[in-house]
Amino acid sequence: MKILIVDDEPKIAHTLVDILRGEGHDAISVSNGTSALEWAVKIVPDVVLSDVIMPGINGIEAAKEIMRCLPNCRIILFSGQASSMDILEQARSEGYAFDLLAKPVNPEVLLSAINGEGGEGPTPETP
């Protein structure tokens, strides 16, 4: 699978690329939302794995834009900050349903989520 990783923390971005490549995925990483939009359009990934709180465009704004351009792309968000939940709630009220995984994420769980086997993150439900 072609996977785009977005995180402003280089150590996280690089280790995730290593892990996913080790599982045979085609993974690349960028460090902010703006770059994520740019590269998503270029490489048309199957999955975007993005941090939420980042300088510039946050993960959710970027994810919304990517969903519009690439309707078939799956988006998985992960975050270490409680405030991410507020932003996610806001997105849900606008009709966007994203998985959100809490950092630190066990790589096994992350891989299951990417393989579409359901992660530990909250499953969005529309009321």
Add this chain to the structure above:
Amino acid sequence: MGGLLSGRSADVEHERLAAVILDGMYQFVALLTPTGDILEVNRAALDAAGQGIEEIRGKPFWTARWWEISKETQEELKAAIRRAAAGEFVRYAVEVYGEKSGLTPITIDFSLQPIRGESGEIEYLLPEGRNITERKQAEDEVARQAQELRLLNERLKELDRPKTQFFANISHEFRTPPTLMLGPLEHALTAIDADKQPEEAAADGALLHMNSAGPAMVGAECAAMVVGKNVYDLIAPEHRERFKEFNERICRGETGTLEFDIVALDGVRHHMETHGAPLRNPDGEMVQLATTRDVTARKQAQEKLGESLEKLSEQAQLLDLSSDAILVRDQQDRVTYWNRGATEIYGFTREEAAGRVTHELLRTEFPEPLERIQEILSRDGRWSGELTHTRKDGGKIIVGSCWALERDAHGKPARILETNSEITQRKAAEDARRRLAAIVESSGDAIVSKDLHGIVKSWNPQAERMFGYTAEEMIGQPITIIVPPEFYSDEEMILGKIKNGETIDHFETVRVAKSGERIDVSLSISPIKDEQGRILGAAKIARDIREHKRIERALRTTEKLAAAGRLAATVAHEINNPLEAVTNLIYLAKRNLPNADKVAAYLLSASQELDRVAHITRQTLGFYRDTTSPIRMNLANTIDDLLLLYEKRLEVRHIKIVKQFERDAEVTAFAGEIRQAISNLLTNSMDAMPAGGSLTIRVRKAHEWNNSGAPGVRITIADTGSGITPQHRKNLFQPFFTTKPDVGTGLGLWITQGIVDKHGGLLHLKSRTSIGTSGTAFSILIPCNGKQGVERRSLPGASRGKVSTEVVAR
């Protein structure tokens, strides 16, 4: 004693008014309750019964002297009262003790009239009685005389039957002896032929005889001028038919009474009352013997008084019940009557007002020229309009005034009845005062008034509850009873301000209850002024703010928790990111176990991340570990630690930090609280620069810039944000004031200030909103000798005054 004299004259006037009503025929006028209890009785009736009003007021009417004549009379009256109370007008003749102080019986024409109030309910009974003894005696006398004549006539007939015809022909001579006998009667005594006597010159109603009082009554000089004339010629044309019927009835053998008018020979009309009795003359003809008297004067009085009786008798009793001012003035506008309502409205007593010219007394301001008013009054008999009057106390009031002109018997203006009902604010003010009194009584705040010497003048129920002293205990005592000795100077300051007419709002201080308990109160004090604006004392509202203080403390705790929560959120990000990296690195190490170099690199990296976590954790613990006593702390290091915590946020927001630290600046303080105060200012500054900017942090040893000049450390935190607008600036230190409702609790600066106050420090703010040079600088000065600073309690209410803000705006 002018007052006494004028008082008496006012009383006399009042009585005279009443006397006018109760004069003449009306022997008896009273006012009863519907159940027959006596309210008022006129003087004539009281005198007649030899009783005073005090003896009988409030007692059943039938127990009074008049009715003691017999048990039957009393029962009859009771029954009459019941009927009148049911709305019936009751009238009957009755014998009562009515003369010579209740010793002599008289016959009265008695009536009981129900008087209804505005609601239609019967409110009073008005008994009236007039003495008809005289009339009854006259009637009896006529009957007796008629009987005598009849007997005489019979005897004459028997004695000299043959001469009967002769006597009949000279009938007037025949009647000479009885005429002589009856002459002294003051009433006209006449005999009128009722039957047809064709052989006589006299037609129906020929006047056969008249006694000596008669001619004067009809304007004749002697009886000869009228005897033989047809009596109908004298009777007013409209009464002739009635008189004829009456005459015929008498001649049929009845007796009766008739009132009628005659037109005397001189053309003057008289009203007559006649009592007639039948008399058979010697030749067997029936004639009418009548006693007639001129009741013109009585009738006039009766008519006039009858009209005004009801109104006046009620007024005489009720005038004083009216809340309107009712006054009577003579043609010179001098007050001759002044009711209780007038006293209440104007403040002048009846004694003070009597004899004064009303317009001078009340400084009347007329809506139109007085001449015009008088013109209307004399034309229409009444005038109404609005007048402005001045009360005794100098207050002006507007009244709706109604004047009625009363004319005397000759139609000349006699006096003016003036009724004034107040339409000004006085009533409204009084209502307001009543409502206010009710509020004061029921207020949840202690409301107390005191004079300029600090002596308590009033003390409401809540003051009793709050301070434990009753109104009786406190009124007349100095207010300092509830002031703790260390705050006596407050009291002096308060009285000083009150004397200058200033008010004091929300002055937070402490008072002592009777139990010795100290009560945190917020005082609002206003001067009490009289109508001339002179300051008489102070009204003080004390609110128990112990609960408020408790809530404030709870809020501070809440804010500490909120701050902890915010800190946790910040820390979470700083910890979760390294943990994410460590998790990934360990996973990779496991997957690459055969490759020792790779495993080593992953583990080294993981170890570095864990160091980072450990550092943050240490900082954080230090940040929130508060001490129970002040400790020596280095402010530069404290700020460095804080900045480390916010490093990421500053970086994300592109905020450049400029540090100007004197590294050896130390204070003794509650470290956790000082950290929180600085942290609050730092986060505010960061929030003020969402698009980046520069944050200058300065730590300098300094001296307090007030009188004490104590050494301290000044920390200045200056941002290049948009600045604080003047309208926000005044609310900045209020709890829950926030310009960031989504993230702020509105407690940060309030907490910060509380912390600075607690340390005896000072908080200073400069802000500028002009574009290009905008920014805000907060500086706090913490005294070096923190311990002393901590222990020095600031004066209650004065703490908020320590905030100084400087507005630099263009």
